[in-house]
Structure formats: structure tokens, C-alpha cells
Amino acid sequence: MSGTKGLEGIVATESKISSIIDDKLTYVGYDIDDLTENCSFEEVVYLLWNLKLPNQEELASFKADLAKEMEVPQGIIDHLKSYDLSTVHPMAAVRTAVSMLGLYDNEADEMTEEANRRKALRLQAKISTIVTAFARIRKGQEPVAPKKDLNFAANFLYMLNGKEPEDIEEEAFNKALVLHADHELNASTFTSRVCVATLSDVYSGVTAAIGALKGPLHGGANERVMQMLSEIGTVDNAIPHIKEKFANKEKVMGMGHRVYENGDPRAKHLRDMSYQLTNITGETKWYDMSVKIEEFIKEEKGLPANVDFYSASVYHSLGIDHDLFTPIFAVSRISGWLAHILEQYSDNRLIRPRADYVGPDKQKFVPLSERS
Numbered sequence: 001m002s003g004t005k006g007l008e009g010i011v012a013t014e015s016k017i018s019s020i021i022d023d024k025l026t027y028v029g030y031d032i033d034d035l036t037e038n039c040s041f042e043e044v045v046y047l048l049w050n051l052k053l054p055n056q057e058e059l060a061s062f063k064a065d066l067a068k069e070m071e072v073p074q075g076i077i078d079h080l081k082s083y084d085l086s087t088v089h090p091m092a093a094v095r096t097a098v099s100m101l102g103l104y105d106n107e108a109d110e111m112t113e114e115a116n117r118r119k120a121l122r123l124q125a126k127i128s129t130i131v132t133a134f135a136r137i138r139k140g141q142e143p144v145a146p147k148k149d150l151n152f153a154a155n156f157l158y159m160l161n162g163k164e165p166e167d168i169e170e171e172a173f174n175k176a177l178v179l180h181a182d183h184e185l186n187a188s189t190f191t192s193r194v195c196v197a198t199l200s201d202v203y204s205g206v207t208a209a210i211g212a213l214k215g216p217l218h219g220g221a222n223e224r225v226m227q228m229l230s231e232i233g234t235v236d237n238a239i240p241h242i243k244e245k246f247a248n249k250e251k252v253m254g255m256g257h258r259v260y261e262n263g264d265p266r267a268k269h270l271r272d273m274s275y276q277l278t279n280i281t282g283e284t285k286w287y288d289m290s291v292k293i294e295e296f297i298k299e300e301k302g303l304p305a306n307v308d309f310y311s312a313s314v315y316h317s318l319g320i321d322h323d324l325f326t327p328i329f330a331v332s333r334i335s336g337w338l339a340h341i342l343e344q345y346s347d348n349r350l351i352r353p354r355a356d357y358v359g360p361d362k363q364k365f366v367p368l369s370e371r372s
Contacts, residue, residue, distance in 0.1 A: 012190065012351070016051055017339050018182040025265050027182060028052070036269050041152045041177040041332070042066065045124060048182055048339035049117070063151070069125035070146040070155070072097075073104045077133055077143060085138035090131075091214040094327050095207055097130045098123070102203030109201055116345060119202045120338040127334050128152070131327045132159035153177055156331065161319065168280065172273040172314055179266040179307055180329055182336030188212040188219070192337045193344045197351040202341055209337045210330055216253075219326040219333075225254040225312035226322045235285055238292045246300070254309030255297050270310035277317035286313040 004010050018027050025032040027044065028051050035044055039053075042063050046054045054062060076097050083093060102108040105122065107115045133143035136159075144159045153174035157165040165173070183189070192209035196202070213219035232241045245252055271290075278287040290313055294305045315325050 007353075012185060012353075013193070015185070015340065015343060017048055017336070017343060018184050020184050023265060025183070032179065032265055033269075036175050036178050036266075039178060041174050041181070041335075044178050044181050045152075045335040048335055049120065049342065064148075065121055066125045066152065067146065067148040067155075069122045070129050072101070072126050072129050072133070075104065076100050076130065077137075080130075080134050080137050089214075090134060090323050090327050091210065091219070091330070093134050094127070094130055094330060095210040095214065097134070098127065098210060099203060099207040101126060102201065105203070108203055111199065111201070111345070113342075113345070116202055116342060120342065123202065123206055124334055124338060128156045128331045129159060131324065131331055132156060134327075135160055135321065135324055136162075156328075157318065165318075168276060169318055172277055173318060175269055175273060176311055176314060176328075177332040179269060180311075180332035182333070182339065186218070187215075188333065189337055189340050193340050194351045196341050196344050197348055199348065202338070205341045206334060206337055209334075213326065213330055213333065219329045221253045221306075221308035222312040222315065222329070223322050223325040225309055226316055226325070228253065229286055229289055229312065232289060235288045235292060238289045239296055242293055242296060252293075252297060254306055254312065255294070255301070255303045264304065264306040266307035267305045267310055270307060270314050271305070274310045274313040274317070277314060281317050283317065286316060 016028065018025065019029075027035060028047050030047070030053070035047075039047075040059075043053060043059060046059065046062050079100060080093060080097060101123065105119065107119060110116075129143070129146060136143050141162075144162050146155050146159055147164075150158055150164070151170065151174070154165055154170045157169060157173055185193075188209040191212040192205040195208040196205040216224060228241075232238050242252060274287045274290065278284045290305075290310060294309065298304050312325065315328065316322065320328065
């Protein structure tokens with residue numbers, strides 16, 4: 001038996017939810033390009049959970065059900081207000097609040113399929129309210145209640161900023177949500193499946209996934225891209241800065257991908273939105289800088305941009321605080337986590353891999369009194 005570091009190339013399960021084959025990403029067999037250009041985020045969530053796209057009646061019912069569940073218990077809002085908001089990490093706040101939701105749900109430990117689907121709906125609806133409430137509370141503002149007549153993407157931006165977004169802003173954010181919704185057996189999704197494979201509850205599975213997403217090698221990449229762009233400051237400084245990073249053997253976040261050989265198919269959509277939004281805001285340097293960096297690294301290292309690279313300037317152009325980029329990732333990816341959790345429950349087997357032991361062998365025990 002021989003191990004593979006990071007489980008690279010290991011097929012751990014079968015799934016009907018999403019696939020990455022020949023550098024093409026699909027959700028339930030639908031090409032990501034078609035879904036991004038034509039679907040609302042709600043349609044994609046429905047697709048991931050039901051393995052089919054909704055008709056008009058099903059979509060209207062699903063959107064109404066989501067809207068009904070968006071409010072969060074006052075106890076969670078009060079808890080967010082109790083934090084030392086000068087030091088708390090937004091992902092830690094979201095992780096804790098999502099875990100707390102289980103304390104307010106009398107079905108939290110009910111394991112029927114129907115109950116788990118109701119919990120999935122509650123979690124998908126409430127996470128955007130939690131993230132936006134935290135964002136406002138730490139600025140000394142009161143949370144904004146959701147509007148039942150707004151789409152999911154528009155509602156998030158409305159609850160964040162206190163005003164309804166422009167059409168181009170809603171379109172950009174909706175596309176970002178669709179593009180981040182699922183990505184096969186990534187680290188956080190695998191974590192959620194391992195957790196619920198023990199027959200733990202949905203809230204535990206999602207909380208575990210948020211913990212995995214919090215790491216900079218997974219969900220934190222786009223925040224670090226924006227940090228880098230801010231440090232660079234000007235288009236003329238872009239290439240010298242990257243050359244310096246290469247000289248210091250530093251990693252450039254947002255470039256290349258573990259499972260794509262010829263480029264992330266999601267990146268082009270956010271590249272287009274970055275171009276449009278930075279022109280609207282008058283801050284074209286973020287897009288120009290990004291393009292210059294991508295072209296240079298692709299030529300020098302053969303690494304194209306991934307979805308995180310351009311999502312950074314998109315979120316920045318929407319006026320979103322940089323440390324909220326990863327919580328927003330969770331607002332989208334929870335749809336995929338929940339799809340995988342439901343799939344794991346439907347045909348469960350405890351996930352228990354083995355490890356190659358590479359430590360010392362045949363050691364002789366020495367009593368405590370004789371150890372040097």
C-alpha cells in the first residue's frame with residue numbers, strides 16, 4: 001500500500017453533482033458557460049440539489065421558499081454584536097453563527113431526507129443574511145432586512161449596502177455566485193462529506209466545510225490577490241513586483257489550478273465583468289494590472305489565471321470589503337456543500353481512508369525511571 005500526498009489523483013467517491021473533465025466544468029452535465037450566461041443563482045442551486053433545472057413554476061416556488069427563510073434569529077444578531085469586531089476574523093464569525101443556527105432549529109438532529117432538505121433551504125437562505133449582518137454591525141450599522149421580491153444576488157448586495165444594486169452589479173454578483181457554487185471534490189466539499197458520513201447533522205457538515213474554506217490555500221486566495229494588487233498600486237509597477245516575487249520564490253495567488261491543465265474555464269467570465277465594472281467605477285487600473293500580470297505569468301510560467309484572480313477586482317468594484325471575499329465564497333459554495341451532503345446521506349458509507357506509516361519501527365519500550 002502506498003500513499004499519495006494530498007490525495008492527488010485519488011478518486012474517493014462517485015457523484016452526480018459536478019464534474020471536471022478535460023478542463024471543462026459542468027454542473028449535472030450542464031456546461032458552466034451556459035449556466036453562467038443564462039441562469040440565476042437560484043436555478044443553479046435547484047439544479048445541484050435536484051439534479052435538474054427547474055421549470056418556471058418550480059423556480060418561483062423555490063425562490064419564495066428561500067425568501068421566507070432569510071431572516072435569522074435575533075439571538076445570532078445579538079451574538080455577532082458581542083464580538084470584539086476589531087480582531088475577529090469574518091470567517092470565524094460566519095463559522096460560529098452557522099453552527100449556532102443548529103441550536104435554533106428543532107429539526108437539527110432529524111435525519112429524514114425531507115428534514116435535511118428543509119435544513120438545506122434554511123442554511124442557504126440565512127448565510128447571506130449572516131454575512132451581511134456581520135459586515136454592517138462591525139461598521140456600527142444595523143443589519144438590513146431582506147426583501148422578498150429581490151433575487152438572491154440582488155438581496156445580498158441590498159442587505160450589504162442598504163440600497164438595491166444596479167443591474168450590472170446584480171449581474172456580476174450573480175455570475176460570481178454561479179461560478180463558485182460547486183467544484184467537484186474540493187477541500188471544503190470533501191470535508192463536509194467526511195463529516196456527515198459519520199451521520200452527523202447538516203449543521204455540523206456545513207460548519208466543518210466553512211472551517212476548511214477559511215484556509216488561504218482554498219477560500220482565501222481572492223482576498224490575497226486584492227492585497228497584492230493594492231500593494232502594486234500602479235500598472236507600471238505590476239511586472240517589476242511580480243519579478244520580485246519570482247526572485248524571492250513567493251507564490252502569486254490566483255494563478256494556475258490543481259485540476260486544470262490549460263486554464264480555469266470560470267476565469268473568463270469574471271475577467272469580462274472586471275473589465276465592465278472597473279470602467280464604470282473609473283478604476284480601470286485594477287483590470288489593466290490584472291491582465292498584465294496574467295499575460296506575464298502565462299508567458300513566463302505557463303500558468304493562466306483561475307477564478308480567484310479576477311473575482312478579486314470584481315468584488316472590490318462592487319464596494320465589498322476585502323476580508324469579506326471568503327465569506328462570499330461560502331455564501332455561494334454552501335449550495336454545493338449541501339448538494340454533496342444530501343448525496344452522501346442518500347448512499348452513505350463511513351469515509352475512513354488508511355495512511356502509510358513512515359515512522360520508527362520495532363522500538364523497545366523503556367520504563368519512565370530509566371529514560372534519559
